Amino acid sequence: MASFLCKNLPNLLKISPSFKSSNLLNPSCLSMIRKSYSTEMPSEPAQSDAQEPVEPESARKINKKSILETNPFGIAKANPIANNLGWQPTSDTHSALMIEGVAYNKIHIVNIKASKNNTILNLTDHNGNILFTTSAGSVGFKNSKKSTAVAGQSASLALTENAKRRGIKNVRVTVKGFGNGRLASIKALQMGKLNIISITDNTPIPIPFTRPPRPPAKRKV
DSSP states (O other), X not given: OHHHHHHTHHHHHHHOGGGGGSTTSOHHHHHHHHHHSOOSOOOOOOOOSOOOOOXXXXXXXXXXXXXXXXXXXXXXXXXXXXXXXXXXXXXXXXXXXXETTEEGGGSEEEEEEEOSSOEEEEXXXXXXXXXXXXXXXXXXXXGGGGGXXXXXXXXXXXXXXXXXXXXXXXEEEEXXXXXXXXXXXXXXXXXXXXXXXXXXXXXXXXXXXXXXXXXXXXXXX
């Protein structure tokens, strides 16, 4: 029994610290094992309640150049750091992007102007040279019917057929205005099997606090 206690004394002390004061322990065995084993449990480092100060996000210095180098498509990936900086995507945002072996900046552009009275579309190359132009009026709609979504869809399908004859498959789309043919024209491009790479909204936004237009003069009787 004494030899068993001497061999397993470190384990017994870890399991039951009260075993040290019991009568089953041989004093000579305890003095011999104390020289080779440490009977005291190592003390844990004291944890301080004070927390490290957290630096506010507004005080952090953000390097715009490093963000562009590490993630050139930060705008397209909705990078929260880029959005907080107030950046706006431009035509050079995806300059390094390749679509079927063609650079993003070399892809043809479809410009859509959706006004409240008509929908005008034109197909241009990457330099802005107009290749084909169509509108709701040129495809057969007249008067107030030119402002309908069906008229915009028909004009967009006519442009799609012309783009296919030119061998164009991938296009970039720019939209301007809030007319009825705005969304219908974009959907018609997809119906015509054109691959839309990007959609850019060029609708002008009025500057706040500008002087409103003069109200119409009242008719004098």
